[in-house]
Amino acid sequence: MATPTSARKVAVITGGGTGVGAAAALMLAGRGYDLLVNYSRSADEAQASAAACRAAGADALAVRGDVSQDADCRALAAAALARWGRIDLLVNNAGVSVFGPAAEWESLEAETFQRILAVNALGSFQMVRACVASLKAVQGCIVNVSSVAGALGVGSSLPYIASKGAINAMTLHLARALAPAVRVNAVCPGLITSRWFVQGVGQAGYEAGLKAYEAGVPLQRACTPEDVAEAIVWLAGASTVTGELVLLDGGMHLGGVQAPR
Template structure:
């Protein structure tokens, strides 16, 4: 982490205009980070969040970048470094979900899931590996569906399984720089991404899949990311934390 006591550590959170990403941005700002709220298209939401966090005494700005575009990710890091002098934390949260049996997934949907969930995370990891200050943190968002392997989630879960593999490998490749690389794999979490298109009966059934018998909240996931991004999480490296209430 940034050891200069007069400066806040700097965190980029991709896809953080709403949902889990917004909760992560808010938690990291509360923890004392200067937070870059990245968005692809939801400019108003991102700027409103940045304004709210600033009003609460935090430091936050909104920056646009399509994570599937490597040049856009480079510009995101460029702009962050120009504003704050460096980057200490990258949270790869940006992602999309499309549910369909594998036999019914068309090429366009497959390519978009891979471009954002897998290549987008890769683009962020690659840039962070080159540019994060020593002692930094990379936290990737996966999914507990990698373990549960539920029907219709095949391509989505596959992109996240690849993210988990890259997480473990990058943690070894950054040997000697005191940078940790971990993944957080939420279970069913009450966000628009999860709730959209699901019948109440299905939501109720999924909320009971874990022993705590409730859906996770964005704040639940943000708390795990906060730990991994902190000095207290410095001995956790190359791991996947399944934040799902004990589902699997």
């Protein structure tokens, strides 16, 4: 393993160019981490994310890779090690889904189901496998970005729900399998106010969905990317926490809003 270039910790964040990934990268940059910001398509956004991290005092790289491909996952880990000689934190954030008519489960094509599982679930597994030796060497940790979909069985599409359920199960298994050397946790947001949902259902659909969501959960608000990033950063530093699936759903799992008394 290469010699670290500094005493700063190193985080690898998949899907780090936009939304939750970009927010987590910037927050970690301000807390002593250097960053490898992975992207598959959002090159300009990933470069901007890395530049923001550098402006916050971190060293940062934007590296393209499709996490559904094992060779790309190993290349991402290798790029971090070549630059810094260590990996302290892996944030498995890359994810895809389908929306609207394409998400109707009765007519879903196998290729669509397989692609979502390949990125969301298999990709997370492959990134863990690529980084695990380095994580063990520094008593590091993994934070998987899952979803309330995997806990409650609701979400944009059935393969998305299935993929997040798989991530939750893997989180629990790996927390046991990698202890005590590596901690493994997951964050499970509900609706997130990011462009990902807007791109999926359109502006009007997003606004209607957000209104309905906030009216139906006890805290009456959705997550921002920064809300999710705060939970990721907390888990990264919570040295006695492993095997947790942290629901960031405004209380959605409680079953709705009760009339005030």
